[in-house]
Amino acid sequence: MRSLIFCTLLLFSTTTLATETRLVVRARARDGKFVGTSMGGVRVVLRDAQSGQVLVSGVIAGSTGNTQTLMKQPQVRGAPLADESSAKFTATLDLTEPRLVTVEVSGPLAQRQALATSTTQLWMLPGKHIEGDGLILELPGFVMHVVTPSAHEFLKLPADKKLTVPLRANLTLMCGCPTEPNGLWDSNRYELQATVKHNGKPLTQVPLKYAGKTSTFEAALSVQQPGIYEVTVTAYDPITGNTGVDSTTFVVES
Template sequence: MRLRSRPSDTERVMRSLILWTLLLFSTTALAAETRLVVRALARDGKFVGTSMGGVRVVLRDAQSGQVLVSGVTAGSTGNTQTLMKQPQVRGAPLADESSAKFTATLDVTEPRLVTVEVSGPLAQRQALATSTTQLWMLPGKHIEGDGLILELPGFVMNVVTPSAHEFFKLPADKKLTLPLRANLTLMCGCPTEPKGLWDSSRYELQATVKHNGKPLTQLPLKYAGKTSTFEAALSVQQQGIYEVTVTAYDPITGNTGVDYTTFIVES
């Protein structure tokens, strides 16, 4: 009767290496590169692109919250005719080759539920909005073309005048009239004006003014004759600190926008 010799240490090490190599290659073979195109679309507008700083895109594992990939959309706002003028046909693409997007590439081994978050526009932080959704990513099943489009509601409001913490001198007769001026666009940067493609005549723009922390007055802003620019005249009769909140509201789409400024009047 022959006895089988016990494997040497070298043989055991080699067998372990072979086993782990096989496991590694079998796992790698199951992983498939999977692409997801993400875009952000302004409500009642176009894509949020490079001209507005793009939007931050973050993909997370829906269960663990682990960040899988992140980036910023880049490209144009898209084709105005396609997005805003012609009737949209089911299945017809909204984006063209230049339209702003971020392409996420993941190695997916099995169906994975992913949370997708977009935040922007990054060049206008006072108007920053976030939109989130979830979808299943399947190994090797790319989501391209229009990809995943998330909507960003709202306006970008910028108070231009008075500038932040600006000082004014109250005259002897205590009659001072200051211009309030603001710039208003959609989240994509699309311009607003009366009877334009984005018709500001239906928008409600208002300035709310406080003096030394107490409500003082409210007044509407009217179109200033320059694209996306609106203004009002504020009468000031006292020294002190003034806070101005300018708001915009579109009753049709529900878009809203807000910006603030402060100024000081001295005697």
């Protein structure tokens, strides 16, 4: 009987000592703004760093934040980067003691071909909230999406065996921030290239140029033989190191 009472008191004591502790998690594109709802959000998972047990998970939602604050004005130490609408996920844990937590973010969820994961660890202390800007993890890279030709598109080779296939791709930062020549995200410094294979063998490489529409780039591919073509479009920013890749295939019939 005494053992039962002792265990009950111990359990009650442990429960009452648990303190609600909040952690705000945000994801920010490298050289860009916050990644939020407009890009499908970002998956957040908090795990116990020792056991790997999932403690809480959710999705970052909200806006990309204030362009002036994030991209234009000089950043002052201690000055907030996020405003009330900026994308975030608030994780709530009940802690009885300090806990080392692994925080993982993966996104953007609406562009799976560009999905990237960033992970860090921090100690969470009972009742010591980490809010405001919270914990900001960086997602490097571009979102590259090949628009034309569409996947597994069939094209007819004309009698003179001269076919021009338009290549068209959309390129943004992980936050969805637009790219264009001389813009805030200046595509003049980006290197965009299509690498083409024919029936599994390297065929050619073609640079893509700005198509006159925000975040859109294009090239023309000359095709003279039937077969299966694989196109891989890449983007590279030598200043930030951001990279992006997407692929498609098309079939040419004689």
